[in-house]
Amino acid sequence: MMGFVVVSAFIGLVMAYVLINERGSAYERARLTNAVETRMHGVQTAVAQSLNREWRNLLAVRDQLAVRRPEDLQLQLDALVGQGEVVSWAGYAQSDGTVVAASNGLLVGASVEARPWFQGGLKGMFAGDAHDALLLAQKLPQPADGTSLRFLDFAAPVRDADGSTIGVLALHLNLAWAQRLLDELARSMDLDIFVVGAHGSVVATSTGAQPETLDLPSFRMARSGASGSGVETWPDGHTYFTTTVPELAYADLPRFGWNMVGRIDGESAALPARAVSRDLLLRLLGFALILLLLTLLFIIAFIRPFAALARNAVEIAEGKDVYPLESHRTRELGMIGAALAHLQSAAHHHDHLEHGDHGNHGAHGDRRITDVPDETAPLPTRRTGGWR
Numbered sequence: 001m002m003g004f005v006v007v008s009a010f011i012g013l014v015m016a017y018v019l020i021n022e023r024g025s026a027y028e029r030a031r032l033t034n035a036v037e038t039r040m041h042g043v044q045t046a047v048a049q050s051l052n053r054e055w056r057n058l059l060a061v062r063d064q065l066a067v068r069r070p071e072d073l074q075l076q077l078d079a080l081v082g083q084g085e086v087v088s089w090a091g092y093a094q095s096d097g098t099v100v101a102a103s104n105g106l107l108v109g110a111s112v113e114a115r116p117w118f119q120g121g122l123k124g125m126f127a128g129d130a131h132d133a134l135l136l137a138q139k140l141p142q143p144a145d146g147t148s149l150r151f152l153d154f155a156a157p158v159r160d161a162d163g164s165t166i167g168v169l170a171l172h173l174n175l176a177w178a179q180r181l182l183d184e185l186a187r188s189m190d191l192d193i194f195v196v197g198a199h200g201s202v203v204a205t206s207t208g209a210q211p212e213t214l215d216l217p218s219f220r221m222a223r224s225g226a227s228g229s230g231v232e233t234w235p236d237g238h239t240y241f242t243t244t245v246p247e248l249a250y251a252d253l254p255r256f257g258w259n260m261v262g263r264i265d266g267e268s269a270a271l272p273a274r275a276v277s278r279d280l281l282l283r284l285l286g287f288a289l290i291l292l293l294l295t296l297l298f299i300i301a302f303i304r305p306f307a308a309l310a311r312n313a314v315e316i317a318e319g320k321d322v323y324p325l326e327s328h329r330t331r332e333l334g335m336i337g338a339a340l341a342h343l344q345s346a347a348h349h350h351d352h353l354e355h356g357d358h359g360n361h362g363a364h365g366d367r368r369i370t371d372v373p374d375e376t377a378p379l380p381t382r383r384t385g386g387w388r
Contacts, residue, residue: 010288032241032264033229039189040245040262046185047178047260048250054087054173055253058154061090062169065158070094070101070167077103080171088151089136090171092158093118100167106139121155121168127254128153130175130203143176150175152256175204182206191262192240196222198257218242222259231266239266305333309340316344 061076070092080090081103091102097113112118112135120126133140133149142149155170186193186206197203200223201213213219214235221228221244229243240263247258313336315322 029231029241032266033231033243036191036241036243036262036264037229037245039191039264040193040243040260042189043182043185043193043260043262044245044248045250047181048248048253050181051173052250052253054171055154058090058156058169058171062156062158065092065167065169073101074105077101084140084174086174086177088133088140088149088172088174090169092167092169094167095122095165107135110135117153117155117170118168120153121157121170122165124157125252125254126153126155126170127256128155129197129199129256129258133172136172152178154254179204189262191264194219194222194261194263196259196261203258216242218244218261218263222261225259227259232263234263240264241266302330305330309333309336313340316340 057080061073061080064073064076073092077090077092081087087103089103089106091099091107093099093112097111097118099107099110099112102108115135116131117126117128120128128151130150130152133151136151137149140149151172152175153170153172155168157165158167158169160166182193182195182204183206193206195203195205196219216232216234217230218228218232225246227244227246229241231239232242233239242261242263244259244261247255247260249255312322
């Protein structure tokens with residue numbers, strides 16, 4: 001009985017644990033995938049809003065060119081740059097590529113005709129991917145960490161009353177500012193962010209490591225402009241929940257051609273689920289222990305009295321002079337004990353009759369049955385077995 005209960009309980013608990021653990025793992029996987037997707041959409045929006053703020057400032061200065069000469073925009077261009085933490089340089093170049101106004105007078109008189117931002121600005125609204133500083137490399141303070149000065153470009157065409165392009169207004173965003181923005185977003189969202197540029201290289205990352213191009217499904221999707229989510233094992237040997245999202249189209253903000261990859265460490269993110277799984281296992285083991293104790297009590301309280309009653313029935317059937325076991329633990333035990341007592345009483349009565357018949361046909365066959373001494377055979381010792 002006990003062995004059957006133990007085996008049944010073990011099989012049942014193992015099946016329950018496996019089922020619940022599998023369901024919990026599937027739920028945790030879906031939850032983490034949804035979490036990294038939701039957080040990266042938040043990163044998309046925050047980055048687009050920050051870039052759009054600088055873009056709107058550029059357009060506001062451009063609108064003033066409709067009523068003012070480029071040479072009169074010096075104060076506005078200086079205000080656009082400020083301390084240089086976000087915008088490193090702002091300037092206006094006329095249609096031949098000559099800079100006629102710029103923040104702090106930098107590059108005034110120089111030709112920027114060959115620069116991509118100028119060529120793109122002549123054609124329309126332009127956003128240029130990260131690049132090293134060239135003309136301004138020796139004119140602006142270098143980063144304190146020893147890295148090279150890098151820019152993101154915004155440029156917009158300036159047109160006259162007839163709609164003809166007469167110049168380009170542009171600004172250089174400090175890539176270090178974009179890096180700080182990513183770091184802040186990564187900390188607040190609790191994930192790692194990688195920005196993949198239009199040419200497939202990693203422009204910036206929040207991990208603090210040197211950006212490198214990785215041959216992973218998420219980065220292959222980023223380079224192809226696709227989006228998707230999955231679970232990947234990275235070169236560091238850790239498993240991450242990753243998602244790839246394209247650059248967000250935001251108002252009239254020109255696009256850099258970026259795609260972003262976000263990841264959440266699967267090991268650390270799964271710790272709460274593992275704690276729940278361990279707690280579930282402990283609860284199931286506790287339930288199994290309670291079940292075994294209840295089974296043991298049931299055996300002692302109900303099964304053993306039936307076993308003792310069965311042995312008592314065998315002794316009575318073998319003709320042993322025992323008193324029927326009495327137990328009132330259950331109604332059935334009492335009924336069986338009373339039935340055994342009735343059967344034993346009937347058997348004793350039958351034995352007395354047989355002895356009387358043998359005496360009438362013996363050597364004193366002329367004696368009457370009433371001449372038998374009036375003696376009553378002693379009853380067996382009363383047994384209770386202790387189960388009442």
